[in-house]
Amino acid sequence: MRPWNKNAFGAHFGGSLYAMTDPFYVLMLMPQLGDQYYVWDKSADIDYIKPGKGVVYAEFHINEAMVDDIINNTASGEKYLPEYSVVVKDKQGDVVAQLNRTLYVRKKKRHR
Template identity: 60%
Template sequence: MKVRTLARKARFLRWALNFYPPYIGAGVRVRHISADFQQVQVKMGLGWYNRNYVGTQFGGSLYSMTDPFFMLMVMECLGRQYIVWDKAARIDFIAPGKGPVFANFAIDEALLTDIRTQTAAGDKYLPELHVDVRDGDGTLVARVHKTLYVRLKPRERQAA
């Protein structure tokens, strides 16, 4: 039953993000969120609304298309007993985005196990993750580095 509930939650979140005004304005579309929240696929087209002065993808839009996903994925996978925040981010622009761009996010059980282990005594943990933004030909356009803040909630720390 839990798998069915997660699948429904993933579909709803995908739908909600696709109607989120900043994403509509930037041309960002969430194409897929896996039922276990361990994979997300995002696309951003190139239009007048997200094109910069030289006619390529605006850097702020490239970053915004990647902003919330690692935090949301880790939060959903770990459950309500954890605090999960974005702590830091950095984007490296590699090549101009001259058309639609794509980001495929993935986390695995090894990462989740590592987070649980590092936070078991109540300590904070700052995992570093990255996602590549690529164009339709697979050319690397940007690489986004994210640092998350993860810690057990206070009531869970007391129980540990």
């Protein structure tokens, strides 16, 4: 936590918790899918569970089943909007926020 991301109550500013989860699923999936796909963030929602103070962190996981799911659902050239959950925790492991992130994935026209 820094002065520029602390709110009036001494906790992490909610927008900072939201933003800290923004690019990771896209950045993790792009090398898995290659340049044949568009992979963008589409939307997200956040549920603030408790004030986050001090160090907070989030874990992101991509597995083969997730990549296969995307490939199967975009094979015909249609867009696919997979949803992934992210949990932000504090140093003690308590949940600070729960997010649901929706991506936009589509196979590029020249690769359909």
